[in-house]
Amino acid sequence: MSPEENPVPVTGPAKKKQLSREIILSAALALVDSDGLDALTMRRLGQELGRDPMGLYRYAENRAALLDGVSELVLNELAIFPDDPDWQAQLRRIAHDLREIALRHPNVVPLLVTRPLSTPLGLRPLGTLRPLEQILSLLIDAGFAPADALHVYRAYYGYLYGHILNELQEFIVDPEENEALLRLGLHRLPPKDFPRLRALAPVLADYDGEAELDQGISILLSGLAARLSPPAGSANAALTGKLI
Amino acid sequence: MSPEENPVPVTGPAKKKQLSREIILSAALALVDSDGLDALTMRRLGQELGRDPMGLYRYAENRAALLDGVSELVLNELAIFPDDPDWQAQLRRIAHDLREIALRHPNVVPLLVTRPLSTPLGLRPLGTLRPLEQILSLLIDAGFAPADALHVYRAYYGYLYGHILNELQEFIVDPEENEALLRLGLHRLPPKDFPRLRALAPVLADYDGEAELDQGISILLSGLAARLSPPAGSANAALTGKLI
DNA sequence: GCGTAGAGTCTACATCGTAGAGAAGTTGTT
DNA sequence: AACAACTTCTCTACGATGTAGACTCTACGC
Numbered sequence: 001m002s003p004e005e006n007p008v009p010v011t012g013p014a015k016k017k018q019l020s021r022e023i024i025l026s027a028a029l030a031l032v033d034s035d036g037l038d039a040l041t042m043r044r045l046g047q048e049l050g051r052d053p054m055g056l057y058r059y060a061e062n063r064a065a066l067l068d069g070v071s072e073l074v075l076n077e078l079a080i081f082p083d084d085p086d087w088q089a090q091l092r093r094i095a096h097d098l099r100e101i102a103l104r105h106p107n108v109v110p111l112l113v114t115r116p117l118s119t120p121l122g123l124r125p126l127g128t129l130r131p132l133e134q135i136l137s138l139l140i141d142a143g144f145a146p147a148d149a150l151h152v153y154r155a156y157y158g159y160l161y162g163h164i165l166n167e168l169q170e171f172i173v174d175p176e177e178n179e180a181l182l183r184l185g186l187h188r189l190p191p192k193d194f195p196r197l198r199a200l201a202p203v204l205a206d207y208d209g210e211a212e213l214d215q216g217i218s219i220l221l222s223g224l225a226a227r228l229s230p231p232a233g234s235a236n237a238a239l240t241g242k243l244i
Numbered sequence: 245m246s247p248e249e250n251p252v253p254v255t256g257p258a259k260k261k262q263l264s265r266e267i268i269l270s271a272a273l274a275l276v277d278s279d280g281l282d283a284l285t286m287r288r289l290g291q292e293l294g295r296d297p298m299g300l301y302r303y304a305e306n307r308a309a310l311l312d313g314v315s316e317l318v319l320n321e322l323a324i325f326p327d328d329p330d331w332q333a334q335l336r337r338i339a340h341d342l343r344e345i346a347l348r349h350p351n352v353v354p355l356l357v358t359r360p361l362s363t364p365l366g367l368r369p370l371g372t373l374r375p376l377e378q379i380l381s382l383l384i385d386a387g388f389a390p391a392d393a394l395h396v397y398r399a400y401y402g403y404l405y406g407h408i409l410n411e412l413q414e415f416i417v418d419p420e421e422n423e424a425l426l427r428l429g430l431h432r433l434p435p436k437d438f439p440r441l442r443a444l445a446p447v448l449a450d451y452d453g454e455a456e457l458d459q460g461i462s463i464l465l466s467g468l469a470a471r472l473s474p475p476a477g478s479a480n481a482a483l484t485g486k487l488i
Numbered sequence: 489g490c491g492t493a494g495a496g497t498c499t500a501c502a503t504c505g506t507a508g509a510g511a512a513g514t515t516g517t518t
Numbered sequence: 519a520a521c522a523a524c525t526t527c528t529c530t531a532c533g534a535t536g537t538a539g540a541c542t543c544t545a546c547g548c
Contacts, residue, residue, distance in 0.1 A: 019495080042536065052497045054537080063536065110361060114354045116413045121448075122429025129438065136440040146440070147447045154410050155460045159399075162406030166398050169360045185366020194373065196380040196390070203391045204365075216399045216464075219471065223463030263526080286505065296528045298506080307505065 019051060021059045025069045032070060032107045040066070068119075071111045072127035077101050080134040087142035088221050091135070095160050095217050096210065102164045109168055113161060132157075148228040159220055160213075167209040263295060265303045269313045276314060276351045284310070312363075315355045316371035321345050324378040331386035332465050335379070339404050339461050340454065346408045353412055357405060376401075392472040403464055404457075411453040 017023075027048050032040050042063060046053030060066045078098055084090040102109050116124060132153065139149035186194075186201050261267075271292050276284050286307060290297030304310045322342055328334040346353050360368060376397065383393035430438075430445050 041534085043534080054498080055496050057537075058495070106361075110354075110358045113357055113409060117350075117354060117409070120429040121414065122432045126433070126437070129433070129441065133438050133441050136444070140440060146444055149440075150444055150447055151456065151459075154407075154456060155403075155463070158406030158410045158460065159403045159464075160406065161409055162402030162404065163398075165357060165361070165405055166402045170365065185364040188366045189370070189373070193370070194377050196384060196393075197373065197377050200380070200390055200394055203394055212395065212398060215395075215471070216402065219399070219464060219467030220403075220460075223467050227459070227463065285503085287503080298529080299527050301506075302526065 019049070019055060019059065021069070024049065024056060024059050025066075025073050028066055028070050029073055029105070029108070033105055036107050037110060040070075064115075067111055068115055068125045068128075070108060071115055072125040074101060074105050074108050074112070075131065076127055077104075078131060080131060080138070082134040082137040082141065084138065085142065087138050088225070090138055091156055091221060092214070092217055094131075094135070095156075095213060098160060099164055099167070099209065099213055102168065106168055109164065113165065144228065151228060152224050155220055155224055156217075159216055163209075163213050163216060167207070167213075170204060170207055263293070263299060263303065265313070268293065268300060268303050269310075269317050272310055272314050273317055273349070273352070277349055280351050281354060284314075286310075311355055312359060312369045312372075314352060315359055316369040318345060318349050318352045318356065319375065320371055321348075322375060324375060324382070326378040326381040326385065328382065329386065331382050332469070334382055335400055335465060336458070336461055338375075338379070339400075339457060342404060343408055343411070343453065343457055346412065347415075350412055350415070353408065357409065388472065395472060396468050399464055399468055400461075403460055407453075407457050407460060411451070411457075414448060414451055 024045070028040055028045055031045060031048060040063075042053040042056055045066075046056060056066070060069060078094065078101060080094060081090060102112075116128070121129070135153050135157070136146070136149050139152055140146055144152060186198055186204075189198055191198055268289070272284055272289055275289060275292060284307075286297040286300055289310075290300060300310070304313060322338065322345060324338060325334060346356075360372070365373070379397050379401075380390070380393050383396055384390055388396060430442055430448075433442055435442055
């Protein structure tokens, strides 16, 4: 019972080391992953770090900035090699990687999709713009005119995000149930108004997102390559050649 | 100064008519359109209607249900004619219509995209599922096998949503500025790290979303038609024929 | 020692969603 | 007309949230 009883309370993991932006953002991401976006409150995050919530404001201007930081952190998991000469293969790989990142952090996807809507391009977190810059680089180096590279990027990334949203929507699964009708709650739909949807229950149930993404990307890439100035490289001669 | 001074305060438009779900949702949509999603609070909405905020709970279980109602209301602006024999034309028109709806209600787009992520298919507001059902119907009637219809729907709707998100992201415009670099805030990007993006400023500036959507849809539809069981109808023989 | 700067904390406030009790208004029965 | 059974609307109150502003603590150069 000395007055110096607990200068170091040994309470849990954190020993009151200096806080840092990385530590905070990792904790935030962990919180979002496990308990959802709404669980990411300043107070809760502070508690998770064993710190006063107000301390966080030294590392993130406000809650929105925290959310941006989490987006950035997740997007940093995406590796892009802008020097790969085979642009189609590279784009295909990126698509699959991003899909898997999304599946790993489903609760972050609304952020990825929504935050840019309220921030002009140039004010976005830089980490968020890196994929755009690097993919442009990839395409331009592959022979596309810059403006065409932008078109390709837009179609490609648009479809990619759309697919991810689609797949996550159907991923809401109650693992207890394995009857598709029940698992997706389709039995609540009036059969009169939704005959098609209800009839598709079994197909909906075994959705192979990876295959579907791959197929969509194939369609898009070959279509784009055929329609825009085809790059000069040789890695894609087979595909473009076939369509000209 | 009689005690019965103002039993009817004649304050503004509403004369205390009966409330209704439609009235509430319209007011909510108007509020979101003009002041953004965050402005849609129970208190603010109540004030807009000249009513006590608590009254709203008789027509919407909670705020989330209100948001769902707004999504539904907006999606109801979308007309679909599932009996059109020319499925490609129909899908193309729907895409353009939905794009315009999104441009009309940009603040609602996050809802359209995000809400389904937290609600299993069968529990979503029915109005939200109507497009899905009707497009399935359109495709099946056009000759697609049900499972293929679903694939087509997914690729199509995925791309469509992706495009809308893309376009809205770049639509953040400060109408005072018309230099693209400034308007999009691109001047804040370090030239070292983002040479490609900065060089594309003028191209970014005159983004023709409608044309780009149309082109993407063309690529997708013809690709899909070529890859899946082509429908029996004649309206699309030209396109599918060309690719086989 | 002692001052200075940065990091961390405390207190306080406006605002939010919403539970629960009650008031007011409407309708049907006698 | 009087009452009862409703639906609809309002009031009050509570806990939670983001964050401003003042305070305390710690480390370090002189």
